[in-house]
Amino acid sequence: MADLKAGVNQLFLREEELRTGMELLFYAYREFTAEPDEILAEIGFGRAHHRVIYFVGRYPKITVSELLAILKITKQSLSRVLGELVRQGFIDQQTGARDRRQRLLELTGKGVELERQLSETQRQRIARAYRMAGAEAVEGFRKVMMGMLDDEDRAKFTPPAPARLATKR
Amino acid sequence: MADLKAGVNQLFLREEELRTGMELLFYAYREFTAEPDEILAEIGFGRAHHRVIYFVGRYPKITVSELLAILKITKQSLSRVLGELVRQGFIDQQTGARDRRQRLLELTGKGVELERQLSETQRQRIARAYRMAGAEAVEGFRKVMMGMLDDEDRAKFTPPAPARLATKR
DNA sequence: GCTTTTAGGTCAGCCATGTTGACGCGGTTG
């Protein structure tokens, strides 16, 4: 009887624990994107533009197909926002040297500035959370988050050389 | 000189650390929603329907305004998906006893079944991540995630009585 | 008891961002 009760209770706790995880992800993601979204709205951009700017800043000289592989959207969807960013001078395209079909993407000065501005609040939010939680908690956070990813995405974090560096350019 | 170098290196690590946090959130959220999205697409629903079903399941007899406060969308947006869910028999509305203007929302059997099906993959994903990372890591994960929230959302987790229980019904 | 506020719904239209499908151009490669 006591055993049964303990079992039930454990199941309940587990259920609660899992729900907590789901909700933390939902709320955190929403608040994480809220502030940049406001800035973006002012200049007529959306979250999609932020993602492109972020990853182009993260991986300078990234090709369009590499970017597509990261974002996992169609090239038509990417094209819309990328085109605007290029036309408005936030991103530069240069023809690949080795393969002249490729467009290597890079932030302009203006692009770097916007990226910095957009990500600043997010960086602060994370930095605050890390500081409040402590180094050990951060390690746990990373472990759990990694565990949520599929192998493909997990690979982007583990190796000394991220996937793209293994790709011929 | 050594000090300077250490400082620079620490800054770099910090920058990398923060970027890692941002990206973990991006990838994890995307994969977290991918599987339910597929199921939803088959029955002509979208992610918005899932959110409504989830929170109605989580808080049976929740009112429309409480739901709006959680989701932080407009009532017109909610109305669209909630209406479909009610008409198709996934959610029941009953008039509030104390306040007859209120519609208390509840999942039907059909709704419970769909909720279970949708959340199952997410539960598994989280359970897997928790299991792989260990109890201590989970505690760290929770701490960091909580630190990312604004006070308002954080309050939903901390108290023995969630905000809605303090609300008169 | 009358007025105001509140809970909820509805119509209409706009926007951002995702999708599919088809097609074109130029560069690379077997």
Next chain:
DNA sequence: CAACCGCGTCAACATGGCTGACCTAAAAGC
């Protein structure tokens, strides 16, 4: 030189946000 590939583009559609206007019925305030 043919086939494939990287990239771009046109067109059409769906989802899910948004604003603004307007409605009913119930509750609350005076």
